[in-house]
Amino acid sequence: MPIIEVKNLSKHFGAIAAIRDVSFEVEEGTIFGFLGPNGAGKTTTINILCTLINPTSGSAAIAGYDCTEDSSIVRKSIGIVFQDTTLDRDLTAYENLMLHAYLYNLKKSEMKDRIHDALHFVGLYDRKDDTIKKFSGGMKRRLEVARSMIHRPRILFLDEPTLGLDPQTRANLWEYIVDLPKKHNVTIFMTTHYMDEAEVCDRIAIIDRGSIIAGGTPEELKKTVGGDVIHIKTSDNTRARDELEQHFSLEVSEENGELYFTSSRGDACIPEIIQTLGKTVHSVRLQRPTLNDVFLNMTGKKIRDEKMSSSDTLKEDVRAYRRRFGRS
Ligand SMILES: Nc1ncnc2c1ncn2[C@@H]1O[C@H](COP(=O)(O)OP(=O)(O)OP(=O)(O)O)[C@@H](O)[C@H]1O
Ligand SMILES: [Mg+2]
Incomplete structure (x- = not known):
């Protein structure tokens, strides 16, 4: 049984249809990426799954429990890192995690160990007694990931966890996140607008204006783009273009002194092209769809x-x- 099941979910805010007839499933222990432009409906979907708002119609279930009917059971199995930071700036890292442990009714005997484990996991144990005011953006994000794990959720919702972070800090945060399914069998539901980050997902759904417009593994989605793009520079582009069009029935375009065309078997066709065009070829570049x-x-x-x-x-x-x- 999938750990997340969303069926024909819609949410209206007055006249605004934030999501319309959205359906998808997420398998346990996988990383699921929910991608879409600003205002597409990502946070609204997360808010319904996290029981923070009710849908207008349709259903959402986590581990078989309905997010509206069984909201208190659902809450126990989820952790959230919100799009906007929700740490208390005047408390220390340790105190922030302690507060969360109290909110989740953790036994006093296990609180300390859980908090220490979480701080070690995100590499912030040494800074546990610093107030959040002194933390950088990346450290705050890491601490929020640690906090979301304290009550050992089965599913972690990450709403743009790396927004506003520099590339190095983003990579560093992802090192922790991608380990979670393997180390703790946690399912990850994440949104991001950094497409390179979505490469780590087992499956992706793309949402636009409230509707899911595509879904699949990163590789499946890339195949829909229609192949690799090959760029060629030659000493005589007019002649090379004629030859490519005649010999290979390609639709060739030219820009900035470079010929380019799309091929479904990029690496295989390059040797044939070089053989045909001979020494007139200056350079060949193959670009895989991203x-x-x-x-x-x-x-x-x-x-x-x-x-x-x-x-x-x-x-x-x-x-x-x-x-x-x-x-x-
Ligand atoms: N509480 C609300 N009241 C009214 N409209 C809302 C509310 N929450 C969201 N919306 C609207 O619903 C639509 C979807 O918003 P949502 O926050 O889900 O988008 P998003 O995909 O998370 O965008 P972003 O990438 O900017 O975070 C937007 O048009 C937004 O203005
Ligand atoms: Mg959002």
């Missing part, structure tokens, strides 16, 4: 709206989109 390409392909936009705000970035996005998918 999850970013999948996202762009599915939603027609980058995962963050603000990235579209600068006109230069926008032009670059449009160019990249055309280059990849040959559409305007």
Whole structure:
């Protein structure tokens, strides 16, 4: 039985349909990525699964328990790292975890060990007596992951756990997160807008404007993009283009002095192409589709709206989109 079962879930806030008819399942011990642009409905879905709000229609269940009907049972089996930090700035790291342990009614005899284990797990034991005010963004996030684990949840919800962190700190946090399914058999449900982070997911669902528009493993999703993109520089692009189109029936485009085309068997066709074009070839570059390409392909936009705000970035996005998918 899947540990998370969501069936035809919808949530309306007045006239706004935050999520519409959303259905998916998550298997125990896996990492599930819920990806979508701003306002897509990710946090709303998490809030329903975490029993913080009720759906307008449809159902959500965790370990067989309904998130609305059996909310107190559901709460015992989940841990949450919210999109916005919820640590108490004036308390120490230790006190923040202690507060959580009390809220979850942990036995006094086991509190200390659990808190120490959690602090060691995220590498913050040495800073346990510092107040949160003195913590960096990355340390706060790590402490929140530690806090969410104190009551040993079966499922951990991470809503943009690495938002605003630098790449090194992000990588460091992920080292802890990806270990959880293996070490503690925890199922992870996460949202992120960093597509490279979604590579660690066993399965992904992409949500846009409240509806799920695609789902699968990262590899399955990348296959939907339609193959690898091959870029070639030659001493005579006009001739090379003719030859490629004639010999291989390819649809070849040109940009910045480089020819490019899509192939479903990128590495296999490169030797044949070099043989055909001979010494006129200066360089060949193969680009595998990334999850970013999948996202762009599915939603027609980058995962963050603000990235579209600068006109230069926008032009670059449009160019990249055309280059990849040959559409305007
Ligand atoms: N309490 C609320 N009252 C009214 N509208 C809401 C409420 N919560 C969410 N919404 C609306 O529902 C939609 C989905 O919001 P949600 O927070 O789930 O998006 P998200 O995918 O988490 O976005 P982000 O990536 O920005 O965090 C948005 O249009 C949002 O304005
Ligand atoms: Mg959100």
